[in-house]
Amino acid sequence: MTPKRSDQTPAAETAPPKVEAWAVNKVFGQGEAAVQAVSDVELTLEPGTTTALVGPSGCGKSTLLRMIAGLETPTSGAIRIGGEEPHVVARGGKLSVAFQDPSLLPWRTAASNVALARRLAGLPKDPEKVQKLLSLVGLDGFENKRPAELSGGMRQRCAIARCLATGARLLLLDEPFGAVDEMTRRRLNLELPRVWEGQGTTTLLVTHSVTEAVLLSDRVIVMSHRPARISADIAINVERPRRASHLTSPEFLALVTQINAALGIVDEPAA
Amino acid sequence: MTKPPLFTAAQMRIYAWFAGLLLAWELIARLAFGDLYILSPPTAILLRILEDFPLYCRALGTTVLEALIGFALGNLAAILLAILVVALPPIERLAQAIALVVFCLPLVATGPVLRVIYGPGWGPQITLAALSVYYTTFVPLVVGLRAVPPNWLDLIASYGRGRMTAMTVVRIRASLPYLVASLKIAAPAAFLGAIVGEFTGADRGIGVLSIQAMRSLDVDGTWALATIASAVAIIGYALVGWGGRLLAIGAPPTLLVSPKARAPQVLWKRIGIAIGAPMLSIAVVLLLWQVSMDALDLSRFFAKRPGDIWTYLVTGGQAAAHRSELFAALGATMIVTIPGYFAGLGLGAVLAALFCLLPTVEKIASPVAIALRSIPIVVTAPLLVLALGRGQLGMLVIVAVMIFFPTLVSCLHGLRQAPGQVIDYFNSFRAPPLTQLFLARVPAMLPSLFAAARMAVPMAVLAATVAEWLATGTGIGNLMALTSSTSNYNMLWSCVAILTLVSVTGYMLVAMLERRVLSHFAPEQVIQ
Structure with missing residues (x-):
């Protein structure tokens, strides 16, 4: 299971970071097939x-x-x-990524999909924060629904809530x-x-x-x-x-x- | 929510058909086969079951318990191996190869070998039950553990988590639908394994009673036991399916294109893998054989090592005589197995296509086929021997029937895989049914047909050898029965080795053909 990181500064106390990229190249494949x-x-x-x-x-x-x-x-x-x-x-x-496809796990409810982000980031559980985020994205009353029971827009909002759940x-x-x-x-x-x-x-x-x-x-x-x-x-x-x-x-x-x-x-x- | 009616019209029709079938059976058995010792009427079967109920119950208890223990062990091994293979991709080729070899072990011949290793008791039955389930669980589970949308893995990776987390959070849960589907097939298969174990020398169980009934020409008893065995197999299949639905596991995640492992581009590397991998697999299998026998400290008298068989068949004084005896028996078996294999496969595919053209027939026949598919046909082998006689034709039919039902069900499933939009497109041109069948549905069916054809190879060998062992007195099955009763363990082990080799080769040939055909018709199915 995911280890808890007790030594880490709570993300909420840190300032937004600066991102820098220098002379970045990316090549896929090799030889003639390289892109x-x-x-x-x-x-x-x-x-x-x-x-x-x-x-x-x-x-x-x-x-x-x-x-x-x-x-x-x-x-x-x-x-x-x-x-x-x-x-x-x-x-x-x-850091937190929201993907083009909402990528919600179909067997987890909306709330537990959002909570998963905190688990993956090694943060303690925080049901209140999860609930707050869900209502922020307008999913009040849908906490216990699975992705299949949500509309496309709701899934996307759930993914956004998940993206925000770690306070990254x-x-x-x-x-x-x-x-x-x-x-x-x-x-x-x-x-x-x-x-x-x-x-x-x-x-x-x-x-x-x-x-x-x-x-x-x-x-x-x-x-x-x-x-x-x-x-x-x-x-x-x-x-x-x-x-x-x-x-x-x-x-x-x-x-x-x-x-x-x-x-x-x-x-x-x-x- | 309104409660659905207890029986739908379609179900009523099916029950009516069943009732009609039973009535026809009763009449034919009473009027046409009265004194032929072949067909028992349903009423006589039922009476016999009631009459010998306590005896049958005791035997069934033994067999079911053996099957349950084998089911648990075989599936546990398959699950652990599948997780290991997905966690450590480099070992996959080797693990797949070893798994295949073990899957191809001829159960009938393995029975007596296990009997001398374990001594009296349940050991062989349980081992055979475990052996007959693990491969059909292992292979789909590896697919299921892999068939995870790449986005989910990206999600895990974007929080800096690795393979362990991906395994525990995503892969294992995502593979559950595959596991449930495999366990459904495993339930009757474990029962089959236990019964085959009993065929080859046990002191109690359904298999033992079947042999006794068959040998004493007790037709009603043979039918009664085959009926019980079939019913238990169907119940096992249904129970696991019901359990799966109860857990509400849901459908497997959709993948548009299966993740591909690229073959290395460099020629010498490809040749190296093509030749090296099988050589390595053979070496490891032989090594495992040797080491397991040594580690258990089993007597060389009955637990032969690879070297003993090599001496017996190749370098020894009478090797040539041994070889010709072995190959003559193998030839006699193959003469019926190969046509039976193709007949079963062809009939299954053609009938599936026919069902597709006649939807009303399919509605009635499809549930029956699914029910019959879950009966391990080998369980009814004594019956088929009684009914079809001990000649080559009878054996051919046994092999064909054994393969027919799984192929039919698999192909029906495949035919339904043709995307709805493609069918709509054909319909928009009012394309005739035959055109639709050949241009849209048959290509969609090919992956299922080939999957069935691969798994059918060891099944065909099993069916033929069981029939020979039990009844016909010909072929390699009979040679194994003889050598196990005369303690000619060199020849017995040689039979096991040669049959395994034949099954693995057959499986590989089908797999090669499959890759060729599917790379044209369904490239997303071809891994490597």
């Missing part, structure tokens, strides 16, 4: 900010996130989280709203950031949706396909908390247009 998934990425995530990574499918944004989470090792280059290696930080339970100061969100319909997605986009914005976290969000990226983050990084590297870095200076009305404001639309342009989504010049 360069990420090439020469230089990146700094300032403590307490939210950064979005956007780009076409297969541009390496998920791979970059997985490397920061310690799930993959860079082929070359280095990544440090608050000066430490990702796998060391992961082992300390100080670094959140890595890989398309956390990917499997949710457009309406629910927009609602979650507006509701959930309030949960983590309040407590001071460094957040990295991988997404396909330009609107979502602008709505949630302080900074949007655009990655390009082949070579898989950073092609634009755009600051988002929209007041917080963000509201639905922002979606139609001129400055918001200008940012969306700017990012779309960086992604190569522009009108063909008239012939």
